[in-house]
Amino acid sequence: MSHRTRHAHDPGRRRVLRGAAALGLMAGLGRLAPAFGWGASGNVEAPKRSEGNLDIFELTIERRPMRIGRRLGNPITINGTIPGPLLRWKEGREVELRVTNRLDEDTSIHWHGILVPPEMDGVPGVSFRGIRPGETFVYRFPVKQYGTYWYHSHSGLQEQLGHYAPLVIEPREPEPFEYDRDYAVVLSDWTFHDPHWVFSRLKKSEGYFNYQQRTVGDFLREAREKGWAQAWRDRAMWAVMRMSSRDILDVTGAEYTYLINGRPAETEWSALFRPGERVRLRFINASAMTFFDVRIPGLKMTVVHADGQHVAPVTVDEFRIGVAETYDVIVEPDDRPYTIMAESMDRSGFVRASLTPRAGLKGPAVEPRKGPVERDAAAMGHAGHGGMHHGMAGHGGADDMPMKREAQGGMGRGKGHGMMHGMGHGAMAMGGAPAGWVLAGRKVQHPPGGHGPGAAMVTDNPQYRMDEPGVGLASAPGHRVLVYDDLRALAPWPDRRPPQREIELHLTGNMERYMWSFDGKKFTEVTGPIHFRHGERLRLIMVNDTMMDHPIHLHGMWMELENAQGEHRPRKHTVVLKPGEMLSVLITADAPGDWAFHCHLLYHMKAGMFRVVSVS
Amino acid sequence: MKLKAFRLTAPLAAGALAATLGMQAALAAGTGPQSQPGWPLPVNDATPYGKVLIDRIEYAWGDEEDVLEYDIQAWYGGDYQRLWIETEGEDVRSGGEGGEVENFDVQYSRLIRPFWDVQAGLGFRRTYGPGPDHEQGYLVLGIQGLAPYLFEVDANVRVSEKGDAWFDLEAEHDMRLTQRMYLQPRFEAVVAAGSDEDFGMGTGLNSLRLGLRLRYEFRREFAPYVGVRWWRLYGETADMARTDGEPTDDLAVVAGIRAWF
Numbered sequence: 001m002s003h004r005t006r007h008a009h010d011p012g013r014r015r016v017l018r019g020a021a022a023l024g025l026m027a028g029l030g031r032l033a034p035a036f037g038w039g040a041s042g043n044v045e046a047p048k049r050s051e052g053n054l055d056i057f058e059l060t061i062e063r064r065p066m067r068i069g070r071r072l073g074n075p076i077t078i079n080g081t082i083p084g085p086l087l088r089w090k091e092g093r094e095v096e097l098r099v100t101n102r103l104d105e106d107t108s109i110h111w112h113g114i115l116v117p118p119e120m121d122g123v124p125g126v127s128f129r130g131i132r133p134g135e136t137f138v139y140r141f142p143v144k145q146y147g148t149y150w151y152h153s154h155s156g157l158q159e160q161l162g163h164y165a166p167l168v169i170e171p172r173e174p175e176p177f178e179y180d181r182d183y184a185v186v187l188s189d190w191t192f193h194d195p196h197w198v199f200s201r202l203k204k205s206e207g208y209f210n211y212q213q214r215t216v217g218d219f220l221r222e223a224r225e226k227g228w229a230q231a232w233r234d235r236a237m238w239a240v241m242r243m244s245s246r247d248i249l250d251v252t253g254a255e256y257t258y259l260i261n262g263r264p265a266e267t268e269w270s271a272l273f274r275p276g277e278r279v280r281l282r283f284i285n286a287s288a289m290t291f292f293d294v295r296i297p298g299l300k301m302t303v304v305h306a307d308g309q310h311v312a313p314v315t316v317d318e319f320r321i322g323v324a325e326t327y328d329v330i331v332e333p334d335d336r337p338y339t340i341m342a343e344s345m346d347r348s349g350f351v352r353a354s355l356t357p358r359a360g361l362k363g364p365a366v367e368p369r370k371g372p373v374e375r376d377a378a379a380m381g382h383a384g385h386g387g388m389h390h391g392m393a394g395h396g397g398a399d400d401m402p403m404k405r406e407a408q409g410g411m412g413r414g415k416g417h418g419m420m421h422g423m424g425h426g427a428m429a430m431g432g433a434p435a436g437w438v439l440a441g442r443k444v445q446h447p448p449g450g451h452g453p454g455a456a457m458v459t460d461n462p463q464y465r466m467d468e469p470g471v472g473l474a475s476a477p478g479h480r481v482l483v484y485d486d487l488r489a490l491a492p493w494p495d496r497r498p499p500q501r502e503i504e505l506h507l508t509g510n511m512e513r514y515m516w517s518f519d520g521k522k523f524t525e526v527t528g529p530i531h532f533r534h535g536e537r538l539r540l541i542m543v544n545d546t547m548m549d550h551p552i553h554l555h556g557m558w559m560e561l562e563n564a565q566g567e568h569r570p571r572k573h574t575v576v577l578k579p580g581e582m583l584s585v586l587i588t589a590d591a592p593g594d595w596a597f598h599c600h601l602l603y604h605m606k607a608g609m610f611r612v613v614s615v616s
Numbered sequence: 617m618k619l620k621a622f623r624l625t626a627p628l629a630a631g632a633l634a635a636t637l638g639m640q641a642a643l644a645a646g647t648g649p650q651s652q653p654g655w656p657l658p659v660n661d662a663t664p665y666g667k668v669l670i671d672r673i674e675y676a677w678g679d680e681e682d683v684l685e686y687d688i689q690a691w692y693g694g695d696y697q698r699l700w701i702e703t704e705g706e707d708v709r710s711g712g713e714g715g716e717v718e719n720f721d722v723q724y725s726r727l728i729r730p731f732w733d734v735q736a737g738l739g740f741r742r743t744y745g746p747g748p749d750h751e752q753g754y755l756v757l758g759i760q761g762l763a764p765y766l767f768e769v770d771a772n773v774r775v776s777e778k779g780d781a782w783f784d785l786e787a788e789h790d791m792r793l794t795q796r797m798y799l800q801p802r803f804e805a806v807v808a809a810g811s812d813e814d815f816g817m818g819t820g821l822n823s824l825r826l827g828l829r830l831r832y833e834f835r836r837e838f839a840p841y842v843g844v845r846w847w848r849l850y851g852e853t854a855d856m857a858r859t860d861g862e863p864t865d866d867l868a869v870v871a872g873i874r875a876w877f
Contacts, residue, residue, distance in 0.1 A: 610659040
């Protein structure tokens with residue numbers, strides 16, 4: 001334990017924290033329970049050594065048996081903990097990371113969201129060979145950005161086993177907001193099984209982990225409520241498609257123990273504050289497969305960063321965080337404890353932590369919301385006209401599908417008319433799109449006959465959905481939920497050129513066989529990388545032809561999200577696409593080299609939803 | 617005859633396996649120019665998997681006989697191409713003797729539509745006791761998949777060494793009663809284009825089988841069940857059974873296990 005230090009506060013904060021000595025207690029508390037990984041409160045920070053403009057960190061990757069909640073797990077740790085230690089870098093300096101592999105297999109570290117030279121990006125097979133057992137690999141690069149990020153293994157399924165950690169870069173320029181104290185809050189999903197076993201279940205048995213599926217009882221209840229004919233029509237559409245409206249997350253709380261900073265709800269982590277302080281919480285979703293809905297009942301959260309980048313402050317009560325995304329929020333708690341509640345998007349489980357003025361004083365109990373969460377027709381880019389795909393059953397039995405959006409509690413409103421492949425092309429979906437949406441009226445491009453057997457559906461008329469929080473979540477009076485349209489960059493980014501080129505890419509999959517891909521082709525099936533011309537400005541258009549949400553991550557370059565904020569596009573390293581959604585990002589291809597581009601759901605990537613982008 | 621059937625199926629199995637694994641060659645096309653020889657694949661989405669599914673292994677308490685019946689499938693391979701082995705049969709345990717291996721198929725299976733595989737291969741069937749044993753090889757061609765409204769469908773045409781063809785269709789549907797309890801109606805029909813007395817196969821509709829099984833998944837992989845199943849023979853097939861003094865229909869209570877690994 002002596003090789004790491006704990007910082008209860010941010011030494012680089014704008015306002016001086018008084019009475020820091022009293023808070024030294026927190027550091028001590030953590031040391032009492034090393035078997036839990038991180039301590040019961042505070043963040044574990046990696047020590048650094050500086051030589052001139054260079055900050056040097058040593059990281060060791062090894063298996064270490066450890067208590068996770070009340071059971072013993074055998075995670076892959078970084079410097080002995082999960083999550084690994086927080087790395088604190090400074091914009092404008094250079095960093096050196098000496099990574100030693102003490103596993104009996106290759107490993108790697110990818111600096112998620114960090115702009116690095118391609119050979120420092122840490123993706124085995126794309127940027128380097130990987131780090132062999134016993135080897136120490138030295139990463140070294142200048143730090144050219146600020147913000148909250150994370151780092152993790154890009155080898156096999158190691159990420160699922162705890163090989164992830166937070167990364168904070170202090171900005172060179174003063175930040176446009178103030179806070180007294182900051183904590184990284186790392187959300188993750190833990191399994192006591194071998195991740196390869198988890199993946200093999202998905203490969204062999206669709207819906208293996210889903211215990212919230214529709215039953216005959218659900219149908220009978222709906223038949224009583226809305227009549228047999230209507231209930232049948234609603235269900236028939238899904239049954240004909242051979243899709244499940246309850247397929248929200250592939251791996252659920254039935255398998256996972258959800259963690260905040262390495263701790264499940266039963267041995268919860270806590271963030272200490274002194275009354276009157278402004279606390280910055282840096283939420284990082286380091287999960288393999290889980291989207292979380294995060295709230296702190298009784299406390300407003302002001303979102304100031306998304307994916308490490310400044311955004312115009314937006315005050316919300318809750319936000320959904322996709323896998324690999326980060327959101328920084330600022331809260332101003334009163335002198336009482338609060339509960340940080342993170343529920344999996346399918347409501348199959350949750351994890352909580354406390355935000356508290358006194359160690360040991362927990363936040364109040366918060367009732368987790370009940371599932372199941374159900375998708376509606378909007379998930380298929382489908383609102384007005386029934387239609388099938390692939391012509392296996394040519395009847396359109398869903399003409400009067402409710403035009404409700406994917407939202408809980410009747411927040412739905414009418415959307416444009418989407419339709420499935422084979423039902424003709426008519427009205428274009430605008431949905432909640434802002435005026436002047438760049439993709440308005442766009443006719444998506446599918447190859448004739450669809451994307452092949454690896455793609456179970458195609459969406460001919462995908463929708464604008466950045467005005468929605470996502471399935472099972474909705475704003476209500478007095479409860480504002482963050483949506484992508486809320487994210488506004490403080491100023492336009494430097495490259496104001498219009499895009500010179502457009503690339504359209506479809507997110508595709510076949511749930512039945514657990515195949516995931518882009519344009520119907522798994523990574524091992526493609527004939528070459530996606531080519532970006534060095535220096536070009538391009539628009540990447542993505543269409544989600546699946547029933548799942550996908551967090552799409554581009555390495556090496558920012559994606560400027562073309563949402564409702566016009567020129568003030570937020571820039572992101574990971575963009576979530578909802579089912580049936582189409583959106584676009586602008587990219588300045590200023591990073592020559594090969595870069596990974598993939599779905600950040602770990603098992604989707606493993607199943608083929610991965611491409612190499614080559615910039616030259 | 618048994619050896620012969622083996623001689624027929626073994627090369628096919630080897631061929632299917634080779635095709636299945638062959639697709640793993642030349643994997644690196646998607647990697648970029650920066651990639652160097654000896655580097656691993658960033659993602660290997662072509663790892664082969666395998667599964668053995670004991671769809672039914674059950675004891676049936678029938679009107680006249682008690683019979684042990686089974687339906688087992690196994691596959692190995694990637695997402696598109698698989699070696700597929702399937703067998704179905706029964707063994708009389710009391711109230712009579714003998715039994716049959718209705719089919720033992722070794723097939724190459726290929727995903728051609730998101731929910732459908734086409735399958736082709738060789739197989740054999742066998743009857744034993746009372747009376748002389750019979751064994752016969754055949755060619756099999758079929759489709760297997762998930763039909764709209766979530767019916768698991770398996771349809772095959774088989775052509776025997778003698779040139780007789782017959783067709784069978786199986787369909788089952790899982791009605792979810794709770795998150796672990798399923799009611800499964802099952803349907804099977806056999807129609808033949810020729811007759812073969814050795815196997816009690818007559819021209820035309822041979823048989824209909826219906827089943828209804830209630831299973832409980834203690835784990836997804838392990839689910840005991842109880843149920844009923846009924847079958848009836850028709851036309852020439854029924855005549856053959858009557859001649860042999862065998863029943864032409866049977867209603868049985870069944871108890872069994874569905875399991876996979």
